[in-house]
Amino acid sequence: MSLRSSLYAQRRPLLMVMALLGTGFLTVSLLGYYAAHASARESLLKTLYANLLIGLLVTLAALWIFYRLLNQYQRRIDAQATLDSLTELPNRRGFNLLAVQALHEAQREPRPLTAVLLELDDFKQLESIHGHIACDQLLSGFARDLTQSLRHSDIVCRWSTDAFVVLLKDTDGQTGLKIAEKVRQHMEKQRYFCSGKQLLVTVSIGLTTVQDEDTLHSLLSRTDHALQRARQTGRNRTCVEMPHSSYE
Missing domain, CATH: 3.30.70.270 (Reverse transcriptase/Diguanylate cyclase domain)
Incomplete structure (x- = not known):
């Protein structure tokens, strides 16, 4: 397996973990909402929407940082695999x-x-x-x-x-x-x-x-x-x- 393939293969478990965290966060929020008293639901609903928005923004930011770091690391690995370290020419x-x-x-x-x-x-x-x-x-x-x-x-x-x-x-x-x-x-x-x-x-x-x-x-x-x-x-x-x- 190539270095590029191995790097891409690492994305799937990381993305799955992030998806599970997001799903868990949403599930807990919804359960809390339906368990609350009817009189408190209106204020809780606003809190829920705010939490969902914050969670979405945090998830998007984390994904963006993750892809930036992974792509930078991948470019370095690709360069090291195809360049001669002494002369800096392609190997x-x-x-x-x-x-x-x-x-x-x-x-x-x-x-x-x-x-x-x-x-x-x-x-x-x-x-x-x-x-x-x-x-x-x-x-x-x-x-x-x-x-x-x-x-x-x-x-x-x-x-x-x-x-x-x-x-x-x-x-x-x-x-x-x-x-x-x-x-x-x-x-x-x-x-x-x-x-x-x-x-x-x-x-x-x-x-x-x-x-x-x-x-x-x-x-x-x-x-x-x-x-x-x-x-x-x-x-x-x-x-x-x-x-x-x-x-x-």
């Missing part, structure tokens, strides 16, 4: 939600869409030399620079510990390759000062473009194959892979 779950929609739009229109998978070179070696804290700061700075080097409409997510995935909307393969190379060269020049240490980083990049028959799995599989070739041929480079053909 894999968040990426899947965004990517499925982007892929559907690209194939329906149709419109070009380029997928890019970036991996920091020799990250495990950097981590063993400089430690986890410094490398966490490196990843945070890298994610910030990567996001700033792209358009607001592009989808940028953290894919794994040292990898990021990007979907370039309305971008064909040639333009996507130019953007990927621009990003790679930009990252190569960056200097990250983490825990008093200066860290340099390069990235290997795999790239492909969406095809009519693509699923999200097939699209990402090609970017991963292209990334593997970039690793195997020396790192710090961009490789492209298309269905039934590949080139560097």
Whole structure:
């Protein structure tokens, strides 16, 4: 069961309790009214109406506060479930939600869409030399620079510990390759000062473009194959892979 489903499931018992309280309040008031002497009923009736009005207002206010708090809590839970806490980028779950929609739009229109998978070179070696804290700061700075080097409409997510995935909307393969190379060269020049240490980083990049028959799995599989070739041929480079053909 998803977090969203579990939160919605909590509403039913709470609403039932509030409904029972309201029903009980109304029942007690009515019983008191009919048990009263006839001469006192007129004044009691006015009191009853006033109590019912007050009870209704209190119940409505409680319901409004309850829904506000529950919705705020739900939004926080949803954000935590789809965002990476270190980089504040969407995580894999968040990426899947965004990517499925982007892929559907690209194939329906149709419109070009380029997928890019970036991996920091020799990250495990950097981590063993400089430690986890410094490398966490490196990843945070890298994610910030990567996001700033792209358009607001592009989808940028953290894919794994040292990898990021990007979907370039309305971008064909040639333009996507130019953007990927621009990003790679930009990252190569960056200097990250983490825990008093200066860290340099390069990235290997795999790239492909969406095809009519693509699923999200097939699209990402090609970017991963292209990334593997970039690793195997020396790192710090961009490789492209298309269905039934590949080139560097």
